[in-house]
Amino acid sequence: MASLNDYLLVSGLLFSIGLAGVVLRRNIIIVFMCLELMLSAANLTLVAFSRFNTVEGLPDYTGQMLVFFVITVAAAEVAVGLAIIVALYRARQTIHTDDLVTLKG
Amino acid sequence: MEHLQLPLFWLFSTIMLIGACAVIAFRNPISSALAMVTSFVGLAALFIGLSAFFVGVIQILVYSGAIMVLFLFIIMLLDLTDDKKRSSNAAPLFAGIALVGAFFIQLIGVLSNLPDKAAPEINAETLAASAEKFPKDSKISEALTSGSLPDVHLIGHTLFTDYNFPLQILGVLLLVATIGVVVLSKRQTN
Numbered sequence: 001m002a003s004l005n006d007y008l009l010v011s012g013l014l015f016s017i018g019l020a021g022v023v024l025r026r027n028i029i030i031v032f033m034c035l036e037l038m039l040s041a042a043n044l045t046l047v048a049f050s051r052f053n054t055v056e057g058l059p060d061y062t063g064q065m066l067v068f069f070v071i072t073v074a075a076a077e078v079a080v081g082l083a084i085i086v087a088l089y090r091a092r093q094t095i096h097t098d099d100l101v102t103l104k105g
Numbered sequence: 106m107e108h109l110q111l112p113l114f115w116l117f118s119t120i121m122l123i124g125a126c127a128v129i130a131f132r133n134p135i136s137s138a139l140a141m142v143t144s145f146v147g148l149a150a151l152f153i154g155l156s157a158f159f160v161g162v163i164q165i166l167v168y169s170g171a172i173m174v175l176f177l178f179i180i181m182l183l184d185l186t187d188d189k190k191r192s193s194n195a196a197p198l199f200a201g202i203a204l205v206g207a208f209f210i211q212l213i214g215v216l217s218n219l220p221d222k223a224a225p226e227i228n229a230e231t232l233a234a235s236a237e238k239f240p241k242d243s244k245i246s247e248a249l250t251s252g253s254l255p256d257v258h259l260i261g262h263t264l265f266t267d268y269n270f271p272l273q274i275l276g277v278l279l280l281v282a283t284i285g286v287v288v289l290s291k292r293q294t295n
Contacts, residue, residue, distance in 0.1 A: 001107075002114040004222040010118045010151075012212040014125055016205045021129035023201035029134055029180060033141050036172070037125050040148055043160075051155040054225045057235035058254075059156060061263045067160050068264070071167055072275055076282035078172050082179045083289035089183050090292075 007048035015041035028088075028095045032081055039074050043067045114154055121147030134180045138173055145169045156227060158256040227254065 014037060021034030050063030089095055124144030131137045145168045152161035229252030236249035245262060248255035264272055 001110045001224045003224075005216050005219060006114065007151075007155075008219075009212070009216055010122070012209070012216070013122055014148075016208050016212070017122065017125040017129065019208060020201055020205040023204055024198060025129055027134060027185070029176065029183075029185075030129065030137055033128055033137060033176065036168070037128065037141070037144065040145065040164075040168070043164075044148060044151060047152055047155050047157045047160055050157065052222055052224055054227065054231075056238065057227065057231035058259065059227070061259055064157055064160055064260060065263055065268050067157075068163070068260070069271065069275060071160075071163060073278065075167055075172060076279055078175060079286050080282055080289070082175055083286040086179060086182070087289055095183065095185065 004048060004052045007052075008045060011041045011044040011048070014038075014044065026097050028085060028097055031097065032078070032085070036074065036078070039070060043070055046070075110154065114151070117147045117150040117154065119147075120144075121151065134185055135177065138176045138180060141176075142169045142173050145173070156254055156256070158254075159260045228252075 018034045018037035018041060021037065022031050025031055025034065046063045046067050050060045050067075053060045053063075055061075085095060088100075092099065094100070121144050124140050124142075124147060127140035128137045128144065131140060145164060149161040149164040149169070152158075152164055232249045232252055232254060236246045239246040239249070245255050245258045248258065
C-alpha cells in the first residue's frame with residue numbers, strides 16, 4: 001500500500017492545481033470549481049491521516065467525521081454561491097472577474 | 106489483492122490529477138465541469154482504497170451527482186459564449202505559475218523532511234481484536250468478529266454519539282442555506 005507521504009504529495013498536487021485555477025482563470029464558475037478541488041484535496045489529507053493513525057485497530061473516525069462535515073458545508077456553499085452567481089449575472093450580464101471592478105478604488 | 110493496491114493508487118491519482126488539470130485547461134465551462142466529475146470519481150476511488158467506503162460513496166453521490174449537476178444547470182442557464190475571444194494577460198499567468206511553483210517547492214521540502222509512515226495493518230485479526238469495546242450482540246461487533254470493516258455502522262455510531270450536536274447544527278445550516286438560496290434567486294421587483 002502507498003505510504004502516507006504519497007497521499008500527502010498527491011493531495012498537495014491537487015491543492016496546487018486548484019490554487020492555480022483560482023489565480024489563472026477569469027470565469028467565476030471555473031474559479032468556484034477550483035475552490036471545490038482545493039476542499040477535496042484537504043478531504044484526501046484528512047482521510048489519509050484517518051487511515052494511517054489507527055485507534056485500537058480501527059481507522060480514526062474523527063478525521064472522517066470532519067470530511068463528512070466538510071462535504072455537507074461545501075454542498076450548502078455551492079448552492080448559495082451559485083445563487084449569488086445567478087444574481088450577479090442578472091445584474092451585470094457577465095460572470096467574468098475582469099469586468100467586476102466596482103470595488104476597485 | 107494486496108499487490109494491486111500500489112498500482113491502483115497511482116492509476117486513480119493520475120486520473121484525479123489529469124481531471125483537475127483539465128478543469129483549468131478547457132475553455133468551455135461544460136468540458137471543465139465534466140473533467141471535474143472525472144477528477145472526483147478518481148478521488149472517490151482513492152477514498153475507497155483508504156478503506157473509507159462511506160466517504161467514497163458520498164463523494165460520488167454528493168459531488169459528482171448533486172453538486173456537478175447544479176454547476177451544469179447554472180452553466181447552461183447562463184449561456185456563456187464570450188469566453189473564447191478574450192485574450193489572457195501575461196501578468197496574472199506569470200504570477201499564478203510563480204505562486205503555485207513556490208507552493209509546490211515548499212511542499213516537496215516539507216515532505217522530504219517528514220518521516221514516512223506505512224499504513225498500519227487492518228486485517229481480520231486486528232478487526233476481531235477491536236470488537237471488544239462494542240456491546241457483544243451489536244451489528245458492529247458481529248461484523249468485526251467476522252473480519253469485515255462495518256464502515257457505515259461505525260460512522261453512524263460516531264456521528265450519533267460523539268458528534269450529535271454538530272450534526273444538528275449542520276441541519277440548521279442546511280435549512281438556512283436553502284432559505285438563503287430561495288431569497289437570493291428570487292427576482293427583484295421594485
